[in-house]
Amino acid sequence: MLRIKKMKKITSYIFSALALFALSLSVNAQTKQAAFKVPAYEKFTLPNGLTVYLMEQHEVPVISVSAILPAGAIYDGSKSGLASLTASGLQYGTKSYSKTKIEEELDFIGASLNTYASKESAGLSSKFAAKDVDKVMPILKEVLVDPIFDKEEFEKERKRVLTNLDQAKQSPRNVISSYWDKFIYGDHVYGNSLTGSQATVGKFSIDDLKAFYAANYSPKGSAIAVAGDFNAKDMKARLEKLFGGWKSNASGQQNLAAQNVPAPTSARILLVNKDDARETTFLIGGLGIRRDNPDFVAIEVVNTVFGGRFTSWLNDELRVNSGLTYGANSRFTPLKNAGTFAISTFTANKTTEATIDKALQVLDSLHKKGFDDKTLASAKNYVKGQFPPRYETAGQLAGLLTQMFWYGFDESFINNFEKNVDGLTATKSREIINKYFPKDKLQFVVIGKSEEIKKIAEKYGPVVTKEIKADGF
């Protein structure tokens, strides 16, 4: 688990959930090879509304399954953390398999199974040897369609979750995005924390999980993608047989996320006090973009220059030139109906002010100076060159297919990626900066030792303080 390893740079800081479709894309402009394309796949919908994707991939004798369901934390209501516990609860036992039986069967053949919730959706992912398809698929079917939500297993899991919630707060890196979402989105459902808190999780009963499942898990609005070493015709028949009879009583969910997210009207700072902090961890930014923004690709190219790679302006200034931090970056986090943008870094308590000031200067110079053609060319080459490895394995491709389903894009996103990157002009990149990168009314979430940094925080606007040990975010 813990390899003793020290690296040049952090590889995934906070935002792994996004990595799937973020940042980078297709073949280098200088190559003469065929452009990177999504491999052939088949898509169809069962009569009960479940969308199915099949993609044959034969390099290794393995099959990957990915499912996505409209059952994320946005449906938690006042029961924060319920979507997440319900998703893990799918594995507490089913009509024909106890929890122990599921684990023993899958462990024995080296198969993996994860069920989880994210902000907007719930998901399942599984990987197993192609020869074990007869054994695994019926288990996956029951986990999705016939969970029984065993009470005893739930109580055990709840205890673990309650301890984990406290443990997570030991690490600013683990919790800062929960504070951020709440601070930016406020009462909008995108502000809902995925994990919940002691106060909410402590009160759930197994009936809450059952009710959440009944209201939100249904074939309509969900998709399952299978990629790997199988015959598509056989797999189609198999899935029709397994999932064709899935009926749900879930009556139309409300589109809770459709509500408008108000833009910030002034600068605000949330300071989260952690008494034993040796460093300050912070995010600065504001609202970002929706996933279906037509400028999605262009924005990623511009963000690459600003904070999306090692030589980005943020990392160059805060790390390479000044040694203030081990790493600084920026990112857009797009969801279906809204998104945020944030600069992200950390520094020793005593260099907090210098680091925040420098981050703001870099943002300011993006607006004032923009960048030259050489920098634009470099960013284009970079995002194109780093794109193909994101879609290399059957698991990555199955995930891509469910993302397409969820966010309503298709393979043209990938197949035209190179063209879209190349089409970005200097003029357009200037427009992108003006339109999407916040300039003022900045929002700050700062986790650190209040005693040492509160005065500094007040420099940037009115400060609201919370204790990291206080319940929730």
Place this chain on the structure above:
Amino acid sequence: MGCCIPMFAQTKADDVKTFTLKNGMKFLVVEDSSIPNANMYLFYKVGSRNEYPGITGLSHFFEHMMFNGAKKYGPKMFDQTMEFNGGANNAYTTQNVTVYTNWFPVSAMETIFDLEADRISSLAIDPKMVESERGVVLSERSTSLENSPWSMLGDAVNATAFQEHPYHWTVIGYENDIKNWTKEDLERYFKTYYSPNNCVVVVSGNVRVDQVKQLAEKYLANIPNGPAPKPVHLVEPPQTGERRVTVQKEVPTPYMMIGYHTPEAKHKDYYALSILNSILSNGNSSRLYSSLVDKKQLATSVFTDFSESFDPNLFQFYLESAENVKEADLENAVYEEIEKIKKDGITAQELQKIKNQKLMEFYAQLETINGKSNNIGTYEVFFGDYRKMFDAPAEYSKVTADDVKRVANEYFKKSNRTVGVLKTNVED
């Protein structure tokens, strides 16, 4: 996977092509056209085990300095040039090795060779870059301590279990060593450990072996060979009694580590110990998860780790205590599971389970070009031959239930263990 390229069968040992330059730099190449990309992994046989007090952390610091300028490509130009050409990189340092990783569209391969050749042949150590990089590394050290209790506890357990061997200190190094090493220390390190014959290079991706060989000859073959570095002569004496260490940090529940001295990667017991590691903690049906986390609810999580290493290292247990659990109860529950294996061994069913899991892990290693390079390089460096990677499924299938029982008895002895606990209250 494959896009636009016909599917092909999985990689075999014979698909790895090798050649060695006249200066001793060894290359392993895997042709894989599934994506229009390639990578280059350079494994240098130097890590914190090659250090001594006064320069602890220098291997890792040096890894950072390799990005800070050479003769042709000055400060910042390595990264700027690589990213302009669509490439990205990272690097990591462990107790044993320093590994540099480049990922790029295959069109950029010649540039990558040029960049690597420049820094291997003529690194420039700019005093200004040394100073700003000290700040970066101190921040790296601090952020790891800030964000993970395991970091503090692991440092204490290693320092206690190893009293003479260099695994005693951390890879990141002591804070005051980081602040005090000199340009001369760095130059000496470069001369000693960055000779081409101390490096194994792996290239995988949409390349041809002849093309890689031609570029290697052109850019790297003329870099002179240095004398072989002096071997690490310190050997940890056998531990003759249990050792315990306590660390204070405010945490909701205690963290516990238990480490047993076990042999290096080339030892005959490696495969049996690796299977034992999986039996103990791989998956919810594993011995420790099922007993400590599920049935007894003494821990919220449990992991074990047994990894490849040049010198004998630790087989480690990591436990996060559940609330209101006595430390002794948690610790004894681990020993109870260990004793069951020492006394009764493991079942045929369990052994088969782990062999099945090992085969799936093997497939996963071959699924990406990065997995190929990383694993082929690791086997070459730690096991002495990349072919051992392809032999691994067969080696695992040879291990018997009795072998697993035997190694549990041999290494999991009270006198051979170090126990570390991190908790809020250390005074009572």
